[in-house]
Structures are given as structure tokens and as C-alpha cells.
Amino acid sequence: MSRRDRSGLLSPTAGKPRIRQDVRLFLMALPFLALIFVFSYLPLYGWIYAFFDFRPGFRLADCEFRGLFFFRLMVSDPVSRGEVIRVLTNTFAISGLNLSIQVLPLFFAVFLVEIRSSRLRRTVQSLTTMPNFLSWPLVFAFAYSMLSVDDGFINRLLVQVGALGNPVNFLASSDHVWLTQTGYLVWKTLGWTAIIYLAAISSIDSELYEAAEIDGADRFRIMRHITIPHLLPTFFVLVLLSIANFLNNGMEQYFVFQNALNKDRIEVLDLYVYNIGIRSGMMGYNYSFATAVGVLKSLVSVVLLFVANWGSKRIRGVSIL
Amino acid sequence: MVTRDKFGLFNLSNSLVFSLYALVCVFPLYYILVLTLSDNQWAASGVLVLYPKGFHLQNYVNVLRFEGILPAMFVSVLKTVVGTACTLLGTSFLAYLFTKKGMFLRKALYRFVIISMYFNAGLIPWYINMRNLQLTNNFLGYIVPYIVMPFYLILMKTYMESIPPALEESASIDGAGTLQVFFRIIFPLSRPILATVAVFESVNQWNNLKDNLFLMTRSRLHTLQYILYNYMSEVDALAARMRSQAGAGLGSSAISLTPMAVRMTVAMLVVLPILFVYPVLQRHFAKGIMLGAMKG
Numbered sequence: 245m246s247r248r249d250r251s252g253l254l255s256p257t258a259g260k261p262r263i264r265q266d267v268r269l270f271l272m273a274l275p276f277l278a279l280i281f282v283f284s285y286l287p288l289y290g291w292i293y294a295f296f297d298f299r300p301g302f303r304l305a306d307c308e309f310r311g312l313f314f315f316r317l318m319v320s321d322p323v324s325r326g327e328v329i330r331v332l333t334n335t336f337a338i339s340g341l342n343l344s345i346q347v348l349p350l351f352f353a354v355f356l357v358e359i360r361s362s363r364l365r366r367t368v369q370s371l372t373t374m375p376n377f378l379s380w381p382l383v384f385a386f387a388y389s390m391l392s393v394d395d396g397f398i399n400r401l402l403v404q405v406g407a408l409g410n411p412v413n414f415l416a417s418s419d420h421v422w423l424t425q426t427g428y429l430v431w432k433t434l435g436w437t438a439i440i441y442l443a444a445i446s447s448i449d450s451e452l453y454e455a456a457e458i459d460g461a462d463r464f465r466i467m468r469h470i471t472i473p474h475l476l477p478t479f480f481v482l483v484l485l486s487i488a489n490f491l492n493n494g495m496e497q498y499f500v501f502q503n504a505l506n507k508d509r510i511e512v513l514d515l516y517v518y519n520i521g522i523r524s525g526m527m528g529y530n531y532s533f534a535t536a537v538g539v540l541k542s543l544v545s546v547v548l549l550f551v552a553n554w555g556s557k558r559i560r561g562v563s564i565l
Numbered sequence: 566m567v568t569r570d571k572f573g574l575f576n577l578s579n580s581l582v583f584s585l586y587a588l589v590c591v592f593p594l595y596y597i598l599v600l601t602l603s604d605n606q607w608a609a610s611g612v613l614v615l616y617p618k619g620f621h622l623q624n625y626v627n628v629l630r631f632e633g634i635l636p637a638m639f640v641s642v643l644k645t646v647v648g649t650a651c652t653l654l655g656t657s658f659l660a661y662l663f664t665k666k667g668m669f670l671r672k673a674l675y676r677f678v679i680i681s682m683y684f685n686a687g688l689i690p691w692y693i694n695m696r697n698l699q700l701t702n703n704f705l706g707y708i709v710p711y712i713v714m715p716f717y718l719i720l721m722k723t724y725m726e727s728i729p730p731a732l733e734e735s736a737s738i739d740g741a742g743t744l745q746v747f748f749r750i751i752f753p754l755s756r757p758i759l760a761t762v763a764v765f766e767s768v769n770q771w772n773n774l775k776d777n778l779f780l781m782t783r784s785r786l787h788t789l790q791y792i793l794y795n796y797m798s799e800v801d802a803l804a805a806r807m808r809s810q811a812g813a814g815l816g817s818s819a820i821s822l823t824p825m826a827v828r829m830t831v832a833m834l835v836v837l838p839i840l841f842v843y844p845v846l847q848r849h850f851a852k853g854i855m856l857g858a859m860k861g
Contacts, residue, residue: 269662270669272743276659276713277674282698283710284681290690359580370847371587374594377839377846379772381794385832386593388797389600395825397596400613435590439850463575496774500794514688521689522779531689538687546684 294536314536328537330508331516334422338498338512339490341426346483348434353441354471358463369442372435380496383432387501391415415501421509425501440482441475448474480559488552491545513541594836597829601625604819605826623820628830631806633784633792638834641789644707645770652766653759655712660721661747682715692779706780711770717762720852724758725751761852764845771838793831803827 294314296307318328352372359365375383390397391414399411414424448471456466495514502510511519521534557563600608604619628634662668663675685691700706728751736746752759777791787795796803803824 265667266669269665269667269743270674273659273662273668273674276655277677279655279709279713280678280681280715283694284685287686287690287694290686290693293689293693355579356583358576359583360576361580364580364584368583368587370843372583372590373847373850374843375590377768377772377843378836379774379790381774381790381797382772382832382835385793385797385828385835386597389593389597389829389832392825394611395600395609397593397614400611403611404613431590443851499778500774500798503798517688518779522692535687535689538689542684542687549683 290535291539293532294539296532298532298535300531310532314533315540317533318537318540324533327516331511331513334509335491335493335512337422338425339486339493341422342429342493343483343486343490345426345430346479346486348430349437349482350441350472350475350479352434352438353445354467354475356438356442357445369435369439373439374435375432376436378432380500383428383497384500387428388415416503416505418506418509421506425497425510428497428501437482440478444475444478445471477560481556484552484556487555488545488549490548491541513537517541597832597836601826601830601833605821605823606819609823609825619819621820624822624826624830625833627820627822628827628834631827632809633787633806634789634831634834636785637787637789637792640704640786641771644704644788645767648708648711648770649763649767651708651712652714652717653763656714656717656762657721657725657752657755657759658747659713660718661725661751662743663718663722664725665743678713678715678718688779695780701780702783702786703780704786707770707776710776711766714766717766720762721755721758724755728754758852761849764842764849768839768842768846789831789835793828793835796828796831800824 292304295309295311296304297310297313298304298307317324319325356365356368359368378386389395391399393399393411393413396411396414398414399408402408403411452470453466456470461469491513493512493514495512495518498510498512498515499518502515517534517538520530521538553563596614599614599617601624602617602620602622603614604621605624607618608614659678663671663678665671668674686694695701695706695710700709732750732754733746736750741749772790774788774790774794777786777788778794781787781791796806807822807824807827
């Protein structure tokens with residue numbers, strides 16, 4: 245009530261209240277927009293650390309300006325170059341594998357709907373979706389409960405049935421790290437991602453199926469000629485998104501699974517930047533070097549995003565941005 | 566007849582494969598539960614544990630007495646509740662403002678928010694920024710960065726635009742201001758989308774290890790996820806904790822703690838809230854898939 249009175253007093257003309265309303269809405273949004281600015285845009289300022297020999301605790305003005313030194317270091321210094329190549333190899337291998345498993349949820353959904361009993365179908369669906377909601381420390385604890393040397397179920401089982409003489413330390417092994425990490429990711433996300441396809445399947449016109457059955461198509465032909473073609477657009481979007489995120493394979497998963505023995509194979513870009521930048525005591529070049537690696541990563545990611553978006557427009561005529 | 570047999574076989578093997586995979590998904594959970602409830606000496610003796618033996622709850626009693634566990638549970642719950650509430654209020658209010666056509670610079674500002682989803686400056690600049698804002702070793706570091714989340718904002722705005730404008734107009738005519746319209750009309754009417762965001766965001770908050778890992782070194786701000794990670798990965802930390810906990814029944818009786826028993830009990834403490842909200846979560850899957858797809 246009082247607010248209306250006041251605005252009436254301050255803006256007696258007909259035009260003015262509208263302008264005031266514009267600005268008032270803007271002012272109300274301002275604190276929230278400021279949050280977006282502070283947490284998403286302001287950190288960009290930190291790219292400047294890649295050009296200085298930055299030491300925490302010092303003011304930037306007291307740090308030596310090094311220009312592109314830390315970018316050149318990645319190429320010129322053999323040790324750093326080796327590190328960057330190792331980390332990029334890990335990133336490409338793991339992201340490549342993650343890209344190749346994108347077909348699994350599609351087939352999971354296609355075959356899940358073939359289960360006759362709706363009770364079994366629902367049970368399977370809710371049990372296989374559950375892992376998606378577990379944190380990575382929990383996934384590690386689950387893996388540990390199955391695979392650890394002394395207490396792991398799998399180890400005990402294999403020893404008891406005589407398949408193994410001695411328990412194997414699966415978790416510390418550096419063999420097949422990329423594959424096992426992809427395996428954990430499949431275990432965690434398969435059921436969940438399949439829901440996207442299940443939703444798409446339920447939107448397919450049932451007349452198509454009826455017509456195909458009358459024409460005598462068996463279930464595999466129906467899958468191949470009706471179900472799967474209808475799921476391809478969704479599949480393309482997910483593939484493009486994972487291309488856009490090729491360098492961002494996150495770090496929590498690899499962080500919780502890393503140990504002294506598998507570190508060389510598991511360190512992806514995000515984890516590497518964390519390990520050298522924040523974890524290792526912030527000494528030497530690390531801070532600035534880690535920032536420089538991060539800057540390059542962010543730039544390439546933006547390019548990949550645009551490539552994926554362009555691909556989406558070409559293939560489907562729809563932008564994913 | 567031949568085809569019917571073939572399909573019978575197909576149905577059987579299809580169901581079987583899916584049942585086996587479902588078992589793979591939940592068996593570790595069952596195994597962990599059984600380990601925490603069984604006689605600890607028996608569980609550690611290398612036998613194949615398939616069912617509980619020597620049932621007792623002493624592991625839970627002892628682990629809850631560990632220094633740091635109850636405070637970590639408190640921090641985890643507090644960050645989940647407060648964080649989710651702030652996300653809901655902040656993001657939905659901004660979403661509502663963006664539905665108002667009259668807003669100054671509306672299109673440009675909306676774009677400003679959306680673009681922030683698609684890039685990030687990188688870990689180190691983000692970390693230094695958080696330190697400059699004094700959000701490291703500060704509980705607010707768990708909350709403030711998540712007040713406005715662009716993707717939820719898109720979902721909420723889309724939903725709010727489907728609310729009949731007549732409801733809002735009649736309230737305005739009755740003299741309600743923007744805030745009143747939001748809290749009395751828009752917020753209650755958006756309950757379906759708010760519920761979806763709430764369940765997903767609370768799971769995110771509960772599960773997030775990174776914010777603790779990067780930002781909080783002080784032990785009184787540690788979350789349960791961090792404690793679990795710590796006990797799982799740092800054998801020394803766990804051993805020291807167990808030694809310092811002389812009252813927690815070290816020794817070799819059925820209920821005395823083993824490192825495995827401690828780890829698995831903490832894992833159960835972390836997973837239990839997720840299992841409790843899971844039935845609620847399931848009702849929101851259909852809308853939640855959009856969240857999942859976007860996060861990539």
C-alpha cells in the first residue's frame with residue numbers, strides 16, 4: 245500500500261511509473277546478477293597469473309612479469325612437455341572411451357523396453373539408476389568393498405573358488421586404468437542416461453509399431469527400423485555435448501581413484517591442474533604454470549563447444565547452446 | 566512356432582542379463598551393509614560374507630563417537646538444507662524477474678546469465694577468486710556460489726511463463742508489489758518445478774566433495790564426504806584416528822573396530838540419506854533428465 249502511494253507521489257505523470265518499474269525490476273535483479281558476475285566472470289581476471297611469476301601471499305604488483313614464459317614452458321622444457329603430453333594422452337584416452345560408450349544407454353533402453361513384465365522392468369530401472377546418485381567417494385568405497393585385497397568380495401570369491409592363488413590389488417594396479425575408470429563411469433551413469441532414451445521411446449507413435457507388426461516385422465527389425473532411428477537425434481545431442489566437454493572430464497572421479505601407482509595414467513587435465521596448482525604446496529612455478537594450462541584448456545573448450553554447436557546446426561538444424 | 570520359441574529364449578535371456586546387471590548395481594551396497602552389521606573378527610577373517618553373522622550395531626555406535634564425525638554430519642546436513650533453500654529462493658526470484666517483459670536490459674542480462682554456463686576460467690583463477698572473496702574456510706563458501714544457478718533458472722523461467730498472467734495481473738490490481746506477487750502467487754504455483762530442482766540440488770549439495778576439498782582446510786568445516794574420502798584414501802589418518810579413540814573398543818572382540826568396519830560404516834552414513842530420498846527422487850526423473858543431459 246505504502247509503496248504505491250510513494251510511487252504515486254514521486255511520479256505523477258503517466259509515462260514515468262513505467263520507467264520506474266523498468267529500473268525497479270533491474271535493481272531487484274542486480275544483487276543476483278552481481279553474484280553471477282563475481283563467481284563466473286570475475287575469475288577470468290585470474291588469467292593474468294599465467295603471465296606473472298605468481299606466488300601466493302604476494303601482491304601481483306610485486307611479482308615478476310614473465311609474458312608467455314609459462315606457455316612456452318609447455319613446449320620448450322622437456323620435463324614440462326613430457327608432463328603435458330602424458331596428461332593430454334590420459335585426457336584423450338579417457339574422453340575418447342567415454343565418447344565411445346555413449347551408445348550403451350541407447351541399447352540399454354531399447355532392450356529394457358523389451359522386458360515383458362512391467363514389474364521387473366520397473367525394478368531393474370530403479371536399481372540401475374541408483375548409482376547415479378552416489379558421490380564419487382562412495383563409488384570408490386563401493387569399488388573398495390568389492391576389490392580391495394583383504395576385504396574385497398571379488399578377491400575373496402576368486403580365492404575361495406580357486407581362480408586366484410593370492411588376492412590381486414585391483415585398485416592400485418596401473419594396468420587398464422583408462423578402461424576401469426570408464427567401467428566405473430558406466431556403472432554410475434548407464435541406467436540414468438538410459439532414462440533420456442526411455443522418454444524418447446515412449447513418445448514414439450504406437451501406430452508405427454502396429455503397422456510394422458501387421459507387416460510381419462520381427463522385434464529386431466522393429467528395433468532397427470523404428471525404435472533406433474527415432475532415438476538418433478537424442479543420441480547426436482548427447483554425443484555433441486560430450487565432444488564439447490572433451491577436455492572437461494571432471495576431476496572428482498579421478499581424484500578419489502588416484503594413488504601412487506596409477507597416478508601417471510589417471511591424471512587428466514583437471515586433476516593435473518589441481519595436483520600441481522593447489523595440492524602440491526603451491527611452490528615454484530606451479531601456480532602460474534597450472535593457470536597457463538587451465539587457460540589453454542578453457543580456450544580449447546570454447547572452440548569445441550562452438551564446433552559441437554555448429555555440428556548440431558548442420559545435422560539437426562537446432563542449436564545446443 | 567519356431568519364432569515363438571526364439572522369442573521365449575530372447576525374453577528369458579534379456580530379463581536375465583538385466584537382472585544380473587541390476588544385481589551388480591546394488592550388490593556392493595548390500596555387502597557393505599552386511600559387513601557393518603556383522604561380527605568384525607568374522608568379517609575380517611577372509612570368509613565369503615553373504616549374510617550377516619553375529620549381528621550388532623556397535624560399529625555405528627562407535628563410529629558416531631569418533632571425533633569429527635558428528636560435526637561433519639552437521640555441516641553436511643546444514644549445507645544441504647541451507648544451500649538448497651538459497652538456490653531455490655535466489656534462482657526462482659531471478660527467474661521470475663526475467664519473465665517480466667518490462668525489465669530494463671532484460672534480453673542482454675538474460676544472455677549474460679546464460680553465457681556463464683558455457684565457460685569457466687579454470688580451477689586456479691576460480692580458487693584465487695574464492696580466496697580473495699574470503700570464502701575459503703568459511704561456511705558461506707558452500708552456499709553463496711550456488712544461489713543463482715543458470716540451468717535451473719532456464720527451467721524455472723520456462724515453467725513460470727506457463728502460469729496464466731491473469732493471476733498475476735489481478736493480484737497487481739489488488740495492490741500487490743513485485744515481491745508480494747512472487748511470494749504469494751508465483752512461488753507457490755511453481756511448486757512442481759521447485760520440487761524437482763530441490764531434490765536434485767540437495768543431492769548435489771550432499772554429494773559435493775570438491776567445494777570442501779578446494780576451499781575448506783579447517784576440520785570443523787569438513788563434510789561427511791570429505792571424511793569418507795579421507796578414511797578411504799589415507800590409511801595413516803584412519804589409523805591415527807582409531808588409536809586416539811581409545812574408548813571405541815579397539816581389541817579383538819567381535820565388536821572391536823577394524824579399519825574396514827570404520828570405512829564401511831562411514832560409507833553407510835553417507836549413503837543412507839540418498840537411499841531415503843531416492844523414492845522421492847524417482848518421481849522427478851522425468852523432469853530431472855534435462856538436468857542430467859545438460860551437465861554432460
